[in-house]
Each structure stands twice: as structure tokens, then as C-alpha cells.
Amino acid sequence: MDSAWDELTLAFSRTSMFPFFDIAHYLVSLMAMRHQPGAETVAWKNPLSSWFTAMLHCFGGGILSCILLAEPPLRFLANHTNILLASSIWYIIFFCPCDLVFQGCSFLPVQLLAAGMKEVTRTWKIVGGVTHANNYYKNGWIVMIAVGWARGAGGSIVTKFEQLVKGSWKPETEEWLKLSYPAKVTLLGSVIFTFQHIKYLSISKHNLMFFYTIFLVTTKITMMLTATSATPFAPLEDILGRMLFGWQHRFLSCEKKSEIKSSFNGTDSSTSKPTADTSEKVKKQHTKKTE
Known part of the structure; x- marks a missing residue:
């Protein structure tokens, strides 16, 4: 044979x-x-x-x-x-x-x-x-x-x-x-x-x-x-692309997410401070009126 x-x-x-x-x-x-x-x-x-x-x-x-x-x-x-x-x-x-x-x-x-x-x-x-x-x-x-x-x-x-x-x-x-x-x-x-x-x-x-x-x-x-x-090479190319080059893409995406999160927290803190200040001003005005 x-x-x-x-x-x-x-x-x-x-x-x-x-x-x-x-x-x-x-x-x-x-x-x-x-x-x-x-x-x-x-x-x-x-x-x-x-x-x-x-x-x-x-x-x-x-x-x-x-x-x-x-x-x-x-x-x-x-x-x-x-x-x-x-x-x-x-x-x-x-x-x-x-x-x-x-x-x-x-x-x-x-x-x-x-x-x-x-x-x-x-x-x-x-x-x-x-x-x-x-x-x-x-x-x-x-x-x-x-x-x-x-x-x-x-x-x-x-x-x-x-x-x-x-x-x-x-x-x-x-x-x-x-x-x-x-x-x-x-x-x-x-x-x-x-x-x-x-x-x-x-x-x-x-x-x-x-x-x-x-x-x-x-x-x-x-x-x-x-x-x-x-x-027929498409599945193999996708796997190799994720293995060899996908880590950099994931790293960049994680960095972007952390930047967005930090900027979001920064805006929250900045917006929360004015509200606290205004509430204190209102309290002082109210005590003056009562006096």
C-alpha cells in the first residue's frame, strides 16, 4: 500500500x-x-x-x-x-x-x-x-x-x-x-x-x-x-494576533479606563466642594437672622 x-x-x-x-x-x-x-x-x-x-x-x-x-x-x-x-x-x-x-x-x-x-x-x-x-x-x-x-x-x-x-x-x-x-x-x-x-x-x-x-x-x-x-487562515491569524499583539491593546485600554475613572473622580470631588461651601454659607446666614 x-x-x-x-x-x-x-x-x-x-x-x-x-x-x-x-x-x-x-x-x-x-x-x-x-x-x-x-x-x-x-x-x-x-x-x-x-x-x-x-x-x-x-x-x-x-x-x-x-x-x-x-x-x-x-x-x-x-x-x-x-x-x-x-x-x-x-x-x-x-x-x-x-x-x-x-x-x-x-x-x-x-x-x-x-x-x-x-x-x-x-x-x-x-x-x-x-x-x-x-x-x-x-x-x-x-x-x-x-x-x-x-x-x-x-x-x-x-x-x-x-x-x-x-x-x-x-x-x-x-x-x-x-x-x-x-x-x-x-x-x-x-x-x-x-x-x-x-x-x-x-x-x-x-x-x-x-x-x-x-x-x-x-x-x-x-x-x-x-x-x-x-x-482558512482567518481563525489562526486572529489567535496569533491576540497572542502576539493583543496584550498591548489590552494594556492601552486599561490605561484609558483608569484615566477616565480618575478624571471622573476628580470632577466629583470638585463639584462636591462648592455644594459644601454653599451649605455652610446658608447656615451662617440663618444663624445671623435668628440672632
């Missing part, structure tokens, strides 16, 4: 991402680009700018990881097959007659299938980034985590830089500043695979890839079906 399981997970870890999983990744990335306000207008008025933005959406993680490792950022252009494949998908999504491809890809079952396959590619990118960084910095686990994170979810950084150049960047939409779910889950995967690579986790890589991918696909499809933005 164990050998059969190992053979299954090992065969899964050796699955090639080209072409079907790469097509799903390009499809989901370019559909997200198409849903951006004004993207269709830009594609019709300036196709070259739209194509360049599309390539950043498709290959942004690889570009950012190359920048972090001081490699040529345009190395992705050497893979002519993937460039032609991504360019073809960009063309049919934006310029297909009657928007047939866009309408078909907006169908929920197609979205679920493509999103699940894209999450599979996320695992392969994280593993590839960690392994590639280890070739430069042997057991440099911080660098390995950073490059794996960039390879798996760095496309948003590169595309935001492109928006900054065009003058359409909005800081409040930057997902790495507020850590959206893809950034969080990619960071978690990068940490896990880095620790496994430097032998801090006693689990084989193919088993870890299988379990992590199942988690990614299941969580993504569940979030899409339920149409919710709640992430």
Missing part, C-alpha cells in the same frame, strides 16, 4: 505543466486582466501595450525571481513556445469575434477547472523557485523563501509596477501590502518547501507537493463556489 501511494505521489510530482496546466494559468491570468476597467479599450487602441501587460501577467513571477537573483529579467522571452501560447490566448480572449472565448471562459465550470489547474502550477513554481535559489545560496533559507514566494505570487508586483509607470497604480489595491489570500498561501508554501529542502521537515518532496496542491485546489474551488472572501 505504501509503495503504491509513493508511486502515485511521485508520478504526480513529475507531471509536466506544459501545455494544459500552462494554458490554464495563462487563461486565468488573462481573464483577470480582461475584467480590469478599461483593459478592452486599451487592447483595441494600443494592442502592443495590452500584449506587454499580458506577458507581465503570465510571466511576472519568473521576472521578479530573476530580478531578485540578479539574472536577466527578460530571460522568459527565450521560451518561444510559451510566449506564442500565451500570446495566442491573449489574442482570442480580447479579439475573438462576438467574444465567444471570453463568454465561454466566463462559464462557471470552466472557471473552476481553470482555477484548479492554475493552483497546481503554483506548487510547481514555488518548488522551482526554492530549488533555483538554493543553487545560488546554499541553505540560505531566507533567500529561498523570498524567491519561492516571488516565483509563485510575484506577478502582482510586476503588474503593479507597470501600472505605476502608466500612472494608473492605486496603493490601496496592492495585495502585497495587505497580503491577499494568494500572497499568504504562497508564502506558507514557500516556507514549508524551504524547510523540507533543508531537511527541517521529515517528509518527502513528492508527498508534500501532493498534499499542498490538494489543499490549494480544494480551498480555491470552495471559495469560488461559496463566493466568499474568508480565508
Whole structure:
């Protein structure tokens, strides 16, 4: 039974991402680009700018990881097959007659299938980034985590830089500043695979890839079906936030309560004194009259 399981997970870890999983990744990335306000207008008025933005959406993680490792950022252009494949998908999504491809890809079952396959590619990118960084910095686990994170979810950084150049960047939409779910889950995967690579986790890589991918696909499809933005990390983040940072909030709240209480007591004493003084004055006037 164990050998059969190992053979299954090992065969899964050796699955090639080209072409079907790469097509799903390009499809989901370019559909997200198409849903951006004004993207269709830009594609019709300036196709070259739209194509360049599309390539950043498709290959942004690889570009950012190359920048972090001081490699040529345009190395992705050497893979002519993937460039032609991504360019073809960009063309049919934006310029297909009657928007047939866009309408078909907006169908929920197609979205679920493509999103699940894209999450599979996320695992392969994280593993590839960690392994590639280890070739430069042997057991440099911080660098390995950073490059794996960039390879798996760095496309948003590169595309935001492109928006900054065009003058359409909005800081409040930057997902790495507020850590959206893809950034969080990619960071978690990068940490896990880095620790496994430097032998801090006693689990084989193919088993870890299988379990992590199942988690990614299941969580993504569940979030899409339920149409919710709640992430599975929310309860853990709340607990850790209370443990690590909640004590300061409680300390400040206690200080505020004590200040309010002391100020309230001070006003009571100040208001009670005039009443006592007035009562004494009334008593003296009354005794004078009786005399």
C-alpha cells in the first residue's frame, strides 16, 4: 500500500505543466486582466501595450525571481513556445469575434477547472523557485523563501509596477501590502518547501507537493463556489494576533479606563466642594437672622 501511494505521489510530482496546466494559468491570468476597467479599450487602441501587460501577467513571477537573483529579467522571452501560447490566448480572449472565448471562459465550470489547474502550477513554481535559489545560496533559507514566494505570487508586483509607470497604480489595491489570500498561501508554501529542502521537515518532496496542491485546489474551488472572501487562515491569524499583539491593546485600554475613572473622580470631588461651601454659607446666614 505504501509503495503504491509513493508511486502515485511521485508520478504526480513529475507531471509536466506544459501545455494544459500552462494554458490554464495563462487563461486565468488573462481573464483577470480582461475584467480590469478599461483593459478592452486599451487592447483595441494600443494592442502592443495590452500584449506587454499580458506577458507581465503570465510571466511576472519568473521576472521578479530573476530580478531578485540578479539574472536577466527578460530571460522568459527565450521560451518561444510559451510566449506564442500565451500570446495566442491573449489574442482570442480580447479579439475573438462576438467574444465567444471570453463568454465561454466566463462559464462557471470552466472557471473552476481553470482555477484548479492554475493552483497546481503554483506548487510547481514555488518548488522551482526554492530549488533555483538554493543553487545560488546554499541553505540560505531566507533567500529561498523570498524567491519561492516571488516565483509563485510575484506577478502582482510586476503588474503593479507597470501600472505605476502608466500612472494608473492605486496603493490601496496592492495585495502585497495587505497580503491577499494568494500572497499568504504562497508564502506558507514557500516556507514549508524551504524547510523540507533543508531537511527541517521529515517528509518527502513528492508527498508534500501532493498534499499542498490538494489543499490549494480544494480551498480555491470552495471559495469560488461559496463566493466568499474568508480565508482558512482567518481563525489562526486572529489567535496569533491576540497572542502576539493583543496584550498591548489590552494594556492601552486599561490605561484609558483608569484615566477616565480618575478624571471622573476628580470632577466629583470638585463639584462636591462648592455644594459644601454653599451649605455652610446658608447656615451662617440663618444663624445671623435668628440672632
